[in-house]
Amino acid sequence: MEDDAMMIFPLAQTIAQPPDAAASTGLFYLFAILAGASALGVVLSRNIVRTAVFLLFTLAGVAGLYFLLDAEFLAAVQLVVYAGGTLVLIIFGVMLTSKSPGIRYEPKIVEVAVAIGVSVVVAAALVMAIVRQFPAEPASIERHPTIAELGQVLLGDYLIPFELISVLLLVVMIGAAYLAKARRRGGK
Amino acid sequence: MTELALQHYLGVGAILFVIGLIGFMTRRNLIVMFLCTELMFQGVAINLIAFGRYHQNLAGQAFTVFVLVIAAAEASLALGLVVLLFRQKNTLDADAWRELRG
């Protein structure tokens, strides 16, 4: 079976070779800082087009982390479908709706303070709980699951959710088309 | 530099999630609020994949595929709605939408 997968997806096997530790650590920090800094950009930027572009960089950074976690298929999906598809959709939305892209709104200082306070507490609690719960030494990885195996799981163990999500997409597509559909003014 | 452990990835996931949460609570632009929920979903996805590798099974990656689909579906609905609302009021400021009260 392994050989079959290798023949069908030779590229997957070569990518799955783990890079040496120092290089992957360096890449991790690169991608993590890219994702985190752009996420801050999403939240802080006052220009909505820039916000969308910052999100693009976050998505790219996260895709890099997927590669480091041996999830090549998801990394590719993230780059092609998410960054390439969904984000383009979002930018379309931005362009359709904002004649003046710089819609400004300054939230009240109290709101910001409360939100940051709550979030800092949540973040601190999360980090402490994670550090206490899970071992700090790297897990020993005996083998990497291949893309072929992921496909088998999606159409095997998770076949029913896979089929149901198609129903979900159909219904959502109809709904989104209905919402965005223009209508002659009359019912107002 | 230390070697990478599960915690590093979970940390990035938590940071993205919390940044998204802050943004959702403080920003008042509809599109930005949706982008912030996308950030939160990215934090979730990193968590799932990191845990999947930690536990040596593919459930995490499979879950992530579905989470990405759901996030995309939510985004498409949200944008349909944003276009609809913008047509009616020509503004995307969430506080301008206060027809309903108490």
Add this chain to the structure above:
Amino acid sequence: MNTLPVAIGLPYVPDWGQLRAFAPELWLIAAIVAVLLTPFFVKKPNAACGWVALVGLLAALVSVFVVGVDGTGEHFRGLMVADPVSVFWKGLLLMFVIGIVLMWFSTTAPTMHQGDGPEFFTLLLGATLGMSLMASTSNLLMLVIAVELASLPSYVLAGFRKTHLAGAEASLKYILFGAATSSIMVYGLSMLYGLYGTLQIDGPGGLAQQIATSGGSALLWMAIFSLIVGLGFKISAVPFHFWCPDVFEGASIEVSAFLSVASKGAGLVLLMRVMMSFASAQAYESTPLLNHLAVLLGVLGAITATVGNTAAFVQRNIKRLLAYSSIAHAGYMLCIVSLLVRGPAVKADLDLASTAAQVVLFYLAVYLFMNLGAFTVAGLIERETGTERIADYAGMGRRSPLMAFCLSACLFSLVGLPPFAGFVAKVNVFWALMQNGSWWWWLVGVIGVNTVLSLYYYVRVIKVMYLDDSSSAPIWPHPLGAGVAVVCAAILVFMLIAFGPINRLAGHYSHFYGVDQTTFTAEFSSSQPPP
């Protein structure tokens, strides 16, 4: 727990034995496709789509009865279960949605823009599919998909009246907070997966068992909190309830009615399934985890009921009033879900999961007809007079005696007064809480006070209808809608008279698969109703 591929290279094709228990869902999917194809054959598709949806729902309902409880329980490699609770809920849900479609014919159908029917019924059936799946999930992945399949179409349904400004605004609030709470929920579920390495909720090696052996931890609590955030949003438990009145006011009336019962009921059944799995894996002993969880749910229920009832006091709009009333009723049912731990008064052999499920299922059955009746009358009056203000109901006792009587019956039942089934449903709640003793007495007190509070605002509507005078003309409601309202009122009386058998039926169907495995198999092999 390694869930790596069972047999690589062999795709999984579920056989008919596996699919059979999910025939209702298959009918719903078929109905969605049929509704979408209808406009190709019919020129004015709105009413035709309504009929197609109705036929699909009826077929699904019949298949619930025909298939019944499939004794095997677990399906599709443990992703879903078909157990008595889920079958009972599916029966209720499908009956209710049939009522909603009939209500649509008599209230909104004439004013709906021609050509919007296919979209409307696609979304309605899609949400129904999600809500019926919510009752059957035993896997975190299925849980997320079922919840989203129920939520996403609901967001659009809430804003379906596009020209209606308040509707669009309600839909916006709904989708914004829905997206945020669902991402919080999925984050918590990812933590559960990380802690225990499996997505399976019950069964050997599942989450419930592993939690029982490993005990609580900070991350587990965060995960449980976020699960409660996500499901609390669907149930409209109190910190997450503010979408509810706005959406109910902004949406058209059959959508409000649909969300008031179906969304909350599905959320409650799912919450109950997860919580009871945790509790039964720990044998309902008062471990710290279960104790805290029970108190958390109880307090959540008490606050929800109180906030719902007090906010209902000042409402002038019938839909907002019913929204707050539905929040209050969700609170009562949440109180029942808090029966996770054996109180001192409970015998060791009493199966708390079944008791709680029996009370909640009976309550949901009664609540369904109360709300359907009340919303139908409100919709009919809105169609004839164009008003949702309670003050405009003045003189309704003279203008339309039948409608006034049906609405009064439903409202009395919502308070919990005899001779209507709301009375026994509430007595049932009191009884189950008192059985457990200890701090559950506080919940009994809170619900008692709330019932007295709620008397005021429900009776105010009845007072306006019968005592306030108005010179407005009499109204003649649509016969179909009037029929629905009368049937609801009649069923409410009938369910009080036939309380014994119906309660036994709810008891018979009150078993979760995997939670009380021994009673489950004993029950459905001997088919003897419990005492």
